[in-house]
Amino acid sequence: MGASVDGWYADAAITVGVGEISSAAKNLLTVTRECLYRGIAEAKVRASIGDIASAVQRHAERSRYGVVRSLVGHGIGRRPHEEPQIPNYGRRGQGLVLKPGMTFCIEPMINARTHEVDHVPGDLWTIVSADGSLSAHFEHTVAITEDGPEILTDLTPMEK
Secondary structure (H helix, E strand, O other), rough: OOEEEOOEEEOOOOOOOOOOOOHHHHHHHHHHHHHHHHHHHOOOOOHHHHHHHHHHHHHHHHHOOOOOOOOEEEOOOOOEEEEEOOOOOOOOOOOOOOOOOEEEEEOEEEOOOOOOEEEOOOOOOOOEEEOOOOOOOEEEEEEEEOEEEEEOOOOOOOOO
């Protein structure tokens, strides 16, 4: 889901099981959501994009899941997709250093087996794992602040 308010964009995604789902599907959803929050936890001033990417990759691969490499997170602001790219794989300490005021989308896409994906013919938006295995995707728009990452698309009610 994407939204624009007064010329500023935000982006979020969730994967939802419909009906009774297998324990394998439940585990994939859990691990992918955990990947998102592990990546967000690394989104701090003076950290690097590689710190986020590495946290996502390590957690997914510990569960023997494939980390999609051809689709990545992204900067966001006055346009829905801006630089920099935020991959879900990489090495700690590499890439752009994070500064206060930056906003971007962290969006792990994790497959049950392969890291490869295919587009459904004739459909620019539908993407499936190349081997037909289960896949999950979660995304939040995050702002970098001096006090740590702020999730701009958090749907939990705000404390009053």
